[in-house]
Every structure is written in structure tokens, then in C-alpha cells.
Amino acid sequence: MTDFKLPDLGEGLPDAEIVQWLVAEGDRIEEGQPMVEMSTAKAVVEIPSPYTGTVVKLHGGPGEVIDTGAVLITFALEGEEITASEKAEVLSTSDRQDELAESAGTDEPDLGEVFLLPDLGEGLPDAEIVQWLVAEGDAVEEGQDMVEMSTAKAVVEVPAPFTGTVSKLFGQAGDVIQTGKPLVAIATGAAPKAKTDTESEPQGKQKASEKAASVVGAMEVGDQIKAESTIGADGIKTGAAVRALARKRQIDLGTLAGTGPDGEVTLADVRAAPDGRTATASEVPQAQRQAAGKAGTGAPIGPAARSLAGSLGIDPSDIAPTGPRGSVSKQDVLETARSRMSGGARPVQSSGDASLAAGKGIKAAPKVRAYARDLGLDIRAARASGPQGSVTTGDVDVALKAANEALLGDFRAGGAYKRPERAYEVSGRAERLVGPRRVMSQAMAKASSEVCHTSLFDQADIAGWAEGSDITGRIMRAVIAASMVEPAINAWFDGKSLEKTIHQEVHLGVAVDSPKGLFVPVIKNADSLAPDDLRAELNRLRTAIADGSIKAAEMSGGTLTLSNFGMIAGRFATPIVMPPEVAIIGIGGLFNQLVLVGEYVEEHRHMPVSLTFDHRAATGGEAARFLAAMIVDLSLNF
Numbered sequence: 001m002t003d004f005k006l007p008d009l010g011e012g013l014p015d016a017e018i019v020q021w022l023v024a025e026g027d028r029i030e031e032g033q034p035m036v037e038m039s040t041a042k043a044v045v046e047i048p049s050p051y052t053g054t055v056v057k058l059h060g061g062p063g064e065v066i067d068t069g070a071v072l073i074t075f076a077l078e079g080e081e082i083t084a085s086e087k088a089e090v091l092s093t094s095d096r097q098d099e100l101a102e103s104a105g106t107d108e109p110d111l112g113e114v115f116l117l118p119d120l121g122e123g124l125p126d127a128e129i130v131q132w133l134v135a136e137g138d139a140v141e142e143g144q145d146m147v148e149m150s151t152a153k154a155v156v157e158v159p160a161p162f163t164g165t166v167s168k169l170f171g172q173a174g175d176v177i178q179t180g181k182p183l184v185a186i187a188t189g190a191a192p193k194a195k196t197d198t199e200s201e202p203q204g205k206q207k208a209s210e211k212a213a214s215v216v217g218a219m220e221v222g223d224q225i226k227a228e229s230t231i232g233a234d235g236i237k238t239g240a241a242v243r244a245l246a247r248k249r250q251i252d253l254g255t256l257a258g259t260g261p262d263g264e265v266t267l268a269d270v271r272a273a274p275d276g277r278t279a280t281a282s283e284v285p286q287a288q289r290q291a292a293g294k295a296g297t298g299a300p301i302g303p304a305a306r307s308l309a310g311s312l313g314i315d316p317s318d319i320a321p322t323g324p325r326g327s328v329s330k331q332d333v334l335e336t337a338r339s340r341m342s343g344g345a346r347p348v349q350s351s352g353d354a355s356l357a358a359g360k361g362i363k364a365a366p367k368v369r370a371y372a373r374d375l376g377l378d379i380r381a382a383r384a385s386g387p388q389g390s391v392t393t394g395d396v397d398v399a400l401k402a403a404n405e406a407l408l409g410d411f412r413a414g415g416a417y418k419r420p421e422r423a424y425e426v427s428g429r430a431e432r433l434v435g436p437r438r439v440m441s442q443a444m445a446k447a448s449s450e451v452c453h454t455s456l457f458d459q460a461d462i463a464g465w466a467e468g469s470d471i472t473g474r475i476m477r478a479v480i481a482a483s484m485v486e487p488a489i490n491a492w493f494d495g496k497s498l499e500k501t502i503h504q505e506v507h508l509g510v511a512v513d514s515p516k517g518l519f520v521p522v523i524k525n526a527d528s529l530a531p532d533d534l535r536a537e538l539n540r541l542r543t544a545i546a547d548g549s550i551k552a553a554e555m556s557g558g559t560l561t562l563s564n565f566g567m568i569a570g571r572f573a574t575p576i577v578m579p580p581e582v583a584i585i586g587i588g589g590l591f592n593q594l595v596l597v598g599e600y601v602e603e604h605r606h607m608p609v610s611l612t613f614d615h616r617a618a619t620g621g622e623a624a625r626f627l628a629a630m631i632v633d634l635s636l637n638f
Contacts, residue, residue, distance in 0.1 A: 001056055001074055001075065001076055001077075001080070002053075002074070002075045002076075002077055003071045003073075003074050003075075004050060004051075004072055004073045004075060005069050005070060005071055005072060006038075006066045006067070006068055006070055006071075006072045007047075007068070009038060009040045009045055009047075009068075013040050013068060014067065014068055015065050015066060015067045015068055016038040016039060016040045016066060017038065017039040017040075017064070017065050017066075018036060018037075018038060018039075018060050018061065018062050018063065018065075019036075019037040019038060019039045019044055020036070020037050020062050021035070021058055021061075021062070022034050022035055022037065022046070023035050023036070023049075023055050023058075024055065024058075025055050025056065025057060025058055026054065026055060027054070028053070028054050029049045029051075029052065029053065029054070029055055029075075030052050031048075031049055031050065031051055032048045032049065033048060034046040034047070034048055034049075035047055035048065035055075035073060036072070036073075047072075049075075051075050051077055051078075052077070053075045053076050053077040053078045053080065054075065055073060055075065056074045056075060056076050057073065057074040058073055059071050059072055059073060059074070060072070063118065063119055063179075063180065064180050111185035111187070112164060112167050112185055112186050112187035112188055113161075113162055113164070113185065113187075113188050114182050114184075114185045115160075115182070115183050115184050115185070115186065116180050116181060116182055117149075117158075117177045117178070117179055117180065117181055117182075118158075119179050120149060120151045120156055120158075120179075124179060124552060125179055126176050126177060126178045126179055127149040127150060127151045127176070127177060127179070128149065128150040128151075128174065128176045128177075128434060128438060129147060129148075129149060129150075129171050129173050129174065129175050129176075129177065130147075130149065130150045130155055130173060130432075130434050131147070131148050131173050132146070132169060132172075132173070133146055133147055133148065134146050134147070134160075134166050134169075134184075135166065135169075136166050136167065137165065137166060138165070139164070139165050139166075140160040140163065140186065141160065141163050142159075142160055142161065142162050142163045143159045143160065144160045145157040145158070145160075146158055146159065146160050146166075146184060147183070147184070149177075150434035150435040150438065151435060155434060155435050158183070160186065161186075162186055162188050163188065164186040164187050164188040165187045166184060166186055167186060167187045168185040169184055170182040170183055170184060170185070173432075174432055236253045236254060236258075236265060237258065237260075237264045237265065238253060238258070238264055238265040238266070246270050251270055251273050251274075253270075254331060255273075255331075256270065256273055263300070263327060300321075300327040300328070301316045301319075301327060301328035306328075309328075309333045314333060314336055314337065316328055319332050319333060319336045320332060320336070362379055362380060362384075362391065363384065363386075363388060363389055363390040363391065364379060364382075364384075364391040364392075365390070366539050366543070367470075367535060367539055368390075368391055368392060368393055368396065370539060371393050371396055372396045377396060377399060377400050377403065379391060381399045381402075381403060382395040382396050382398070382399040383395055383398070383399065392468070393468070394467070435516060435517065436514075436517030436518065436519060437516075437517040437518075440517050440518050443578060444576055446579070447576045447577060447578050447579060448576060450495055450579055451576070451577045451579060451614045451616075452614055452615040453576070453577060453612055453613075453614070453615075454612070454614075454615040454620070454623070455574040455610060455611065455612045456610070456611045456613075456620075456624060457572045457608070457609070457610050457611075458608075458609050458627055458628075458631050459606045459607060459608045459609060459631075460606065460607045460609060460630070460631045460634035460635050461595065461604050461605075461606055461635050462474075462590070462604075462605050462607050462634060462635065463595075463602075463605050464635070464636070465605070465637065466637075466638075470531070470535060471590075472535070473531050473534060473535050475562065475564065475585075475587055475607075475634070476510075476523075476526065476534050476538075476562065477531060477534075477633065478629075478630045478634045479506070479508060479560065479562055479585055479630065480506050480508070480526055480527050481629060481630070481633040482626045482629035482630040482633065483506050483527070483560065483626075484527075484629075485625065485626070485629035486622055486625040486626040486629060487503075488502060488582075488618055488619075488622040488626075489560065489582055489583045489611075489613065489618060489622060489623065489626040490502065490503050490506055490559050490560050490582075491503060491559065491581075491582045491617065491618075492559065492580035492581060492582065493579070493580055493581075493582050493616065493617035494580060495616065500582075500617050505524075505525050505527055505528070506525070506526045506527040506559060506560060507522050507525065507526065507557050507558050507559045507560075508522065508523045508526040508558065508559075508560055508561075508562060509521070509522045509523075509558030509560065509561035509562065509581075510522075510538060510541075510562050510563075510564075511561065511562065511563040511564070511565075511575075512541070512542055512545055513568070514545055514546070516545075519545045519550065520555060520558065520578075521538075521541035521544070521545065521550060521554050521555050522554060522555060522556065522557055523537050523538060523541070524557065541554060558581060559581060560581060560582075560583060560584075561575075561577075561581060561583075561584040561585070562584070562585050562587070563575045563584060563585070563586045563587070564586075564587045565586060566587050566588035566590065566607075566608065567589075569589060570588050570589060571588035571589055571591065571608040572586070572588055572608050572610050573586045573588065574586075574610065574612050575610065575612050576612070577612055577613065577614050579614075581614075582613055582614050582618055583611060583612065583613040583614070583618065583623070583626070584611075584612050584613075585609065585610070585611055585630070586609070586610035586611075586612070587607065587608070587609060587610075588607070588608035588609075588610065589608070590605055590606065591605075591606055591608070592604065592605055593606050607634060609627065609630055609631065609634070611623055611626065611627045611630075
């Protein structure tokens with residue numbers, strides 16, 4: 001027998017993910033015949049067979065990541081004789097059921113179908129068990145929630161892939177399970193086939209549970225490789241192979257009308273779509289355009305679109321559905337919001353609620369809503385002074401100041417002090433950190449132990465700024481400008497190899513506070529974006545965090561990080577540098593200060609700036625030059 005090892009599918013790529021097998025164990029295959037679709041960081045590629053012969057063993061299932069150089073498939077070459085013992089040895093050395101039997105104990109009975117933890121995000125390596133919703137011995141129905149799992153993005157419920165009885169739970173609350181490892185075993189009631197000592201597993205057949213139990217959602221169990229589907233965070237029902245092909249062809253799945261069961265987007269739908277562009281109105285199927293002309297009441301809406309509608313204060317029944325099978329897409333939500341902001345007609349008739357946020361009659365741009373949300377202010381408290389009665393950032397500042405004054409009003413008037421109400425209920429019990437908070441805790445501990453943190457502080461006089469200037473936009477511009485003046489800070493450092501990489505592009509991470517924990521989405525190639533595009537991309541990433549659709553790739557690859565903590569409180573700080581980055585910039589709360597201008601004293605607005613850097617990778621002079629360049633750019637009146 002001959003082992004075929006996964007070749008390097010790119011320039012030094014360390015691994016690749018199995019999208020789908022195009023052959024099954026026991027199949028006869030010709031040299032050059034496509035065997036498998038593999039997804040790399042760059043593309044989805046088909047790997048042809050290097051031999052003519054019979055497939056003996058497939059080493060992995062859809063969704064599994066195979067290291068470059070690891071065995072991918074075992075062949076029996078044309079004319080090669082294989083004994084039963086040789087075949088049994090190949091099947092047993094890498095068979096996952098043997099591993100499960102060892103972990104469960106050799107004296108335990110057959111556990112039934114073993115469900116492996118699927119990828120609960122896009123490339124997430126593991127997830128933590130928050131709590132089991134079932135116990136061993138419980139009867140479960142297909143689709144019934146079994147367990148709450150915490151990932152770096154959210155806490156999600158994983159449904160049962162089949163109907164049966166829970167025979168084993170592979171872990172308890174607090175345990176971290178690797179993607180692709182056993183999560184739960186379910187006895188489906190099917191009696192195992194009796195074997196004699198001379199019988200071996202049917203040639204070329206992989207256990208059905210290993211093929212089917214790798215993706216959250218309804219599973220089909222059988223002897224053939226099947227496309228496995230689930231509803232993702234974007235509300236679209238489809239499989240891993242479909243998503244991989246869509247990424248390869250740069251197609252937005254939200255623009256496709258799924259032709260599969262329950263609106264599922266299939267490989268055929270993606271292949272039939274034009275490459276790399278969004279479908280126009282003329283390309284939306286007639287049935288969808290007809291549905292869009294009707295009241296949206298009852299139209300299906302995915303979790304991402306529903307969350308976005310909720311954050312914008314839009315009733316889903318007021319939205320014209322143009323998504324797959326007449327569903328409401330995120331694009332439909334945004335189009336409705338734009339229509340209302342511009343005073344245009346609504347896509348459909350509704351009860352007359354013209355709000356874009358909690359509270360009726362509120363008009364505000366998305367960046368204004370994000371600004372109010374970051375400050376913890378209910379936008380309904382702001383008095384609108386903008387165009388067409390819309391709320392501006394200035395209105396938010398005035399409302400926040402009034403709210404703070406109100407807290408001290410009674411005290412200043414000589415009244416009795418009134419303690420504020422607790423912002424939210426607390427249990428008083430020790431609670432395990434889960435989801436993004438667990439990941440943040442681990443990352444902070446790692447950074448604190450590895451990085452030699454050193455900080456510099458200064459402040460910029462911003463009295464010359466025009467009224468209504470985009471504060472965050474100006475800060476991002478200054479960070480990019482400083483990266484041009486002193487590139488040494490826009491870098492990565494490897495403490496083990498003592499290698500430093502100074503980057504040509506600025507991939508700017510922006511810390512975002514949320515109820516789920518700290519997120520740091522990355523604006524890729526920020527140095528090549530215009531100011532308006534920078535702000536638009538940041539707003540998009542913030543919305544993705546709010547509705548849970550943020551992707552792992554959108555929170556990685558940063559070369560420099562910005563933390564604008566001053567929107568809440570604080571002037572100077574020593575934020576933590578996250579390796580391999582070399583520095584992080586902290587922006588404190590704006591304050592007024594008396595300044596001597598010639599013979600006169602004036603009150604000027606100032607912005608405090610903190611720069612923490614890894615002193616192993618950057619000198620004090622490099623850090624000081626970077627900070628000075630930021631101060632200069634921030635002080636410009638244009």
C-alpha cells in the first residue's frame with residue numbers, strides 16, 4: 001500500500017482544510033482523477049490522484065485541517081495484492097473510533113454514533129463547555145439543544161445531530177474541546193452488525209458517524225459523503241464547501257437565492273452566480289421581487305439580520321424581503337435604514353413608526369448611534385439639531401453633559417445625596433469566564449509575561465479643529481501618519497527568534513468595548529483608505545460585533561492597535577501590547593486647559609495620548625518620534 005501525503009498547496013502554507021471528498025473508500029481511481037477539494041488560506045483547490053488503484057483509507061473528514069506533509073489518503077496500487085491483516089492495520093492505525101474506544105475504556109459497550117465538535121466559527125480551534133443541557137441516559141431528538149459552548153466570539157447552543165439516547169458526554173463544564181474531537185456519543189438504537197473473527201470492516205467504508213457528525217445542524221447518516229449544511233451567523237443555510245467556493249469566487253452568499261431545501265444555498269447556486277460582484281435588482285428572482293412588494297410580516301429572517309434590525313430599531317415586519325426564498329437579509333435591513341434616514345418612502349407599509357433606534361421619531365446616522373452607544377447614552381435623551389431633525393454627535397455630547405449634571409444636581413442644590421442604581425444585576429458568586437472574556441484573559445496573561453512594556457505620554461492641542469470633526473477618524477489618520485514618519489513602531493516582533501518585521505501596510509486594530517467583552521477588529525490596509533472609507537469600515541466592523549457576525553479573520557493580522565478608552569473615562573493609561581505587535585496607542589478623555597498665546601491666556605481643548613511599546617523591539621527614540629508625529633498631526637487644524 002502507498003500513502004499519499006498532503007503537498008504544499010501554496011507558498012509555504014502549513015495546512016489545508018478538507019472541503020469535501022470526491023471519492024470514497026473502496027473506489028477505484030485513475031491517475032489524474034480529482035480526489036478531494038481542499039481549502040487553503042488562498043483558495044479552494046482540487047487535488048488529483050497521483051496513482052491508479054483503489055482507495056483504502058481517507059485520513060480525515062470534511063472540516064478537518066490536515067498538516068502539510070501528513071498522510072491524506074492510502075492507496076492500493078493497480079495490481080497490488082493486500083492481505084486482510086494489512087488492510088485491518090491501515091484502518092486501525094488512524095481510525096478515530098479506536099481512539100474513542102481507548103479514551104472511553106476498552107471494557108465499555110458500543111457507544112453508538114459519536115458526534116465530533118464542529119467548527120463553531122470560521123477556523124476556531126476549540127470551544128469551552130459552558131453547561132450540558134442533557135445528561136447521560138437522556139433521550140434526545142434530532143435538533144434538540146444538547147450543550148452550550150463558548151467560543152472566542154459568543155456562547156452558542158449545539159443541537160443533537162440525531163435522535164437517540166445519550167451514551168457518553170466527552171467533557172464537563174469548563175473543559176475545552178478541540179474542534180474535530182469527540183463531544184457526545186448517542187446510541188441511535190440501530191443494532192450493530194455481528195462479526196466473526198475473520199470478518200473485517202467493509203472495504204472502503206468509513207463509519208457513517210465520522211462522516212456526518214462534523215457540522216452543527218441536521219445530519220444525514222449514510223455510507224456516501226454528503227454536503228453538510230448549517231445556518232451560519234449570517235443567517236444563511238449552506239455547507240462548508242459552498243462557503244469555501246463562495247470565498248474563492250468572492251461571491252456574497254446573501255445575494256443568492258438558495259434552491260436547496262428550506263432555502264439552502266447549494267454549490268450549483270454559487271457556480272451559477274457571476275464572480276466577485278453583488279447581484280443587482282434585475283438579477284433577483286421574480287418570486288423574490290414579488291415578495292418584496294408585499295408586507296414583510298412573517299418573512300423569515302436570520303439571526304444576524306434580526307440583530308441588526310433590533311440595533312437600528314426597525315421592526316422586521318416593516319422590511320421588504322429580497323433574500324433567499326423571500327427572507328429578510330442584512331442588506332434589506334440597511335436599505336430600509338437608508339430610506340428612512342433620507343426621508344424616502346418605506347419599502348412596505350407599516351404602522352407609521354419612523355424610528356431608527358429604540359424610541360420613536362429618532363433620526364441619526366450609524367456613526368452617531370455607535371458614538372452614543374460607546375458612551376453608554378440612550379440616544380432618546382439627545383435633542384436633535386441636525387439636518388431634517390437628526391441627532392448629531394454634538395447633540396450626544398450635550399445630552400451626556402446634562403445627564404452627568406443631573407446626577408449631581410440634588411447635591412449641588414443642597415439636597416440629600418442619592419446613590420445611583422446598580423447598572424445590572426450581579427449574583428455575588430464566582431462565575432467562570434467564557435467566550436470573548438476567557439480569550440481576552442488568556443491573551444492578556446500571555447502578553448504580560450512576554451512583552452517588556454514601556455509607556456510614553458503626551459497631549460495634543462486640538463483647539464483648531466473644525467466643529468463636528470470626526471474624532472476617531474482624526475485619531476486613525478494621526479496613527480497612520482506617525483507610521484510613515486517612524487515605521488519602526490508599525491511592526492511585529494518574534495521574541496523566540498529575535499526577528500522584527502516592519503510592515504509596509506498599516507493594518508489597524510481598534511479596541512471595541514461590548515457587553516460580550518473586548519473585541520479588536522482590524523481595518524486592513526488602513527493606510528490606503530480615505531478618511532470616509534476608514535470610518536465606514538470601522539462602523540461595519542462594530543456592527544458585525546454587535547450582531548455576532550464578526551469573522552475570526554477580521555480580528556487578526558493587526559500591525560498596530562488603537563484603544564480610545566477616553567470615550568468613557570481616563571486620561572492616560574498603559575494599555576497592554578499584544579504580541580506579535582510592537583505597540584498600542586491609548587487615547588484619553590478630552591479636556592480643557594489654559595494656554596498662553598502671546599500676551600493672552602486662552603482655553604484650549606486637549607487630547608491626551610499614551611503610547612505603550614515593547615522595549616525589546618523598539619528604542620525609546622523610535623517610540624518618542626512616533627508619538628511626536630501623532631501629536632503634530634492631531635494639532636493640525638485641517
